[in-house]
Amino acid sequence: MNYIKSKKYDNHFIYDCMMGPNAMKLLEELLTLHPISSGETVLDLGCGMGITAIFVTKEYGVRVFASDLWIDPSDNKKRFDDMGLSSHQIIPLKAEAHQLPFANEFFDTVISIDSYHYFGLDKDYLGRHLLPLVKHGGRILIVVPGMKKDIHSDIPPEMLLSWRAEDLETLHDAAYWQRILEATPDAEILSIEEMAGFDECWNDWLSCDNEYAVKDRKAMEAGAGKYMNLLAIALRRK
Numbered sequence: 061m062n063y064i065k066s067k068k069y070d071n072h073f074i075y076d077c078m079m080g081p082n083a084m085k086l087l088e089e090l091l092t093l094h095p096i097s098s099g100e101t102v103l104d105l106g107c108g109m110g111i112t113a114i115f116v117t118k119e120y121g122v123r124v125f126a127s128d129l130w131i132d133p134s135d136n137k138k139r140f141d142d143m144g145l146s147s148h149q150i151i152p153l154k155a156e157a158h159q160l161p162f163a164n165e166f167f168d169t170v171i172s173i174d175s176y177h178y179f180g181l182d183k184d185y186l187g188r189h190l191l192p193l194v195k196h197g198g199r200i201l202i203v204v205p206g207m208k209k210d211i212h213s214d215i216p217p218e219m220l221l222s223w224r225a226e227d228l229e230t231l232h233d234a235a236y237w238q239r240i241l242e243a244t245p246d247a248e249i250l251s252i253e254e255m256a257g258f259d260e261c262w263n264d265w266l267s268c269d270n271e272y273a274v275k276d277r278k279a280m281e282a283g284a285g286k287y288m289n290l291l292a293i294a295l296r297r298k
């Protein structure tokens with residue numbers, strides 16, 4: 061895929077803010093598969109350092125609530141200000157995914173890139189904590205790191221060069237996610253598919269000097285990527 065929109069952004073800025081495989085490119089691919097419309101109210105759930113929130117605000121003309129747990133919202137506000145975005149367009153906040161401070165049926169779309177696997181593997185999470193915040197007919201668009209086939213009982217040695225078995229517990233295959241998500245009958249699963257950008261988005265991450273990226277290199281250089289994927293998941297509230 062040719063990431064026309066993402067490539068307009070300064071590489072130094074993106075590399076300084078990456079927390080995993082290039083989230084801006086992943087979001088561009090996700091929104092190519094599942095377009096959104098200007099004027100929508102969007103939640104970026106687990107937005108990290110805000111690169112996806114900036115991207116969707118600037119490129120799609122939506123209003124974004126940029127919510128994260130680990131990253132200070134004041135630091136995100138500074139990044140948003142530096143990008144020339146106003147607090148009418150993009151609102152930084154700190155929130156835990158089980159205690160999101162929003163009214164029911166508030167959002168047209170939720171996006172969540174490389175975050176949902178931290179809290180969404182509990183099959184009750186979606187129906188109890190997230191879906192009620194989405195308008196009927198609205199969508200939840202997710203990217204999670206995954207596995208081509210669940211191999212938790214027989215983890216290949218390449219993967220163990222960088223990660224312990226417990227670090228891999230949140231990585232699952234598409235069939236596993238299907239089972240988790242279909243436990244919420246009010247959510248229609250539109251699609252769960254492997255993303256084309258795996259190699260490019262991982263290469264961007266591995267070439268930045270974030271200490272976690274450096275740690276990930278051993279496994280990926282030994283070929284761990286052949287067991288892994290990135291899954292794009294699209295849900296609609298009925």
Ligand SMILES: C[S@@+](CC[C@H](N)C(=O)[O-])C[C@H]1O[C@@H](n2cnc3c(N)ncnc32)[C@H](O)[C@@H]1O
Pocket residue numbers: 077078079080083105106107108109110111112128129130131155156157158172173174175178179
């Ligand atoms: C790997 S980072 C990805 C950040 C960003 N989406 C990106 O791709 O650059 C995972 C993010 O998930 C968020 N997260 C993890 N557990 C969470 C929870 N229980 N509630 C809200 N956010 C959570 C963290 O704050 C963190 O920023």
